[in-house]
Amino acid sequence: MNGFVTDFKKYINKDSSSPDHIRRDKIKRGQDYFREYCNLINPGFFKPGRVYQDVICNSLQDFYENKLVNPETGEPYDILILNLPPGFGKSYTASVFATWIYGKNTKNQVIEVSYNQSLSIQFSKTVRDLIQDEEIGGDDDYFVVNSFFPHVKIKYGDAAMERWSLEGYYNSYLATSFDGSITGMRGSIGIIDDPIKNAKEALNERVKEAHWDFYKNTFYSRMLDGAKQIIIQTRWATDDLTGRLFQEYPERCFVLSMKALDEAGISICEDLYSTKNLLSKKATLDESFWLANYEQTPIDIQGALYSGFKTYDVIDADKFERIINYTDTADEGADFLGSISAGMIDSYLYVTDIYYTDEAMEITEPELTRRLTLHNARESLIESNNGERGFARNIIKRLKQIRNRRCTVTWFHQSKPKKTRILVNASNICERVIMPEGWDKKYPAFFKALMSFQRKGKNAHDDAPDTLTGLFEFATGEVKGRKKARVLNRKKLGL
16 A cells, blocks of 8 residues: 555656646746746747846736736726836737737737837737747747637638737727727727837927827727726837826826836846946937936936926915016917016015916906916016017006006016026026925926926927026016106006
């Protein structure tokens, strides 16, 4: 009897180490763990030593399985943002992930969007070819999608490049671009892959706005209830698609961002890119390109004039020594009217209101009058170049009509170079101008225009920094309204 037990144990041990048993064990682990699945599908790229791949693969699986949970809301994130350097296989990993989630549930419907139709079709082809790949007989170390999920098959006669289906289903996968459309399909998984092509597009407001419009009105509208969205992108600009998503829906977004070099200046994956190679790239590439691609630092942050502003929560207005307003009128059709009110305490300016708009004068005149009164401005200086003194005169008349006798309005002509004034005063402004807490949400257009203003190169608009500079110059006495105008204004106001 003892001999039988001993022989049985030998049989079990032999069986557990057999090639068939080892292969079955690998297949089971691949079915359960996306990282193991990747290692077996393509061992030439997915390697256990590439630790960064652990983070990406595990994040994708946890995201799909609702294990990435916002600790503040207690709700799973439904938007996963991947900001990774080029060559780290982010698009390919997402393609392999699409095959794995089909294995978990063949009812999944994937909508994938790329920069253009050619790239989206390439993405689609990668997913489709992985599913159609067949095992090589007799090779125990060769694994394909069918090795793990034999039930996942492309439907015969329904395998077009841009749209195809799995057996038993209709419309399993759709590949499109930002110029394309999404019709006749809903998605349980949405993937957007690198929408911005280069630095030029990163600074093109029209392109970024088109991406945002496509996301809101086309892509997101086709997502099913409970759908998961994966956004893969190099961080080109603060207001690129991933930036806008995190700004609008921070509680829904989980951001996985990786720099090619760690804090010590060492490659995070020597096997993929050596430190020597990356340092050579850093020395050769344009700084903005290196920062955006390899450090996930938007180029408009790297070259931005204003680094940031202090903020206040509550302020006692009775402590204000002066309450001033500076307004820069919209001299031309493409310009914005900028108007900022602030209270002064010990040479610091506490901003109380910002009015930034491209609306017509019939809108801005009564609105500015209302704001001057609401925020108790005592001195208002209006920059009136190109014969725009009529705007200041109309403000004076409107103030008189509503019996506001507290606000003195003056105007002046600005003759100093605008860009020079903005650059010279920038550091002092960041130190001495205090913004209200949450000003980025309260005044989003002004915030975006100000914080994206570049120290070098061309800027689409300079109205925001010009207005803020004017406010600072008014406070410090660098610019003053005409004395004659001041007397006239006081008379008009009955003072």
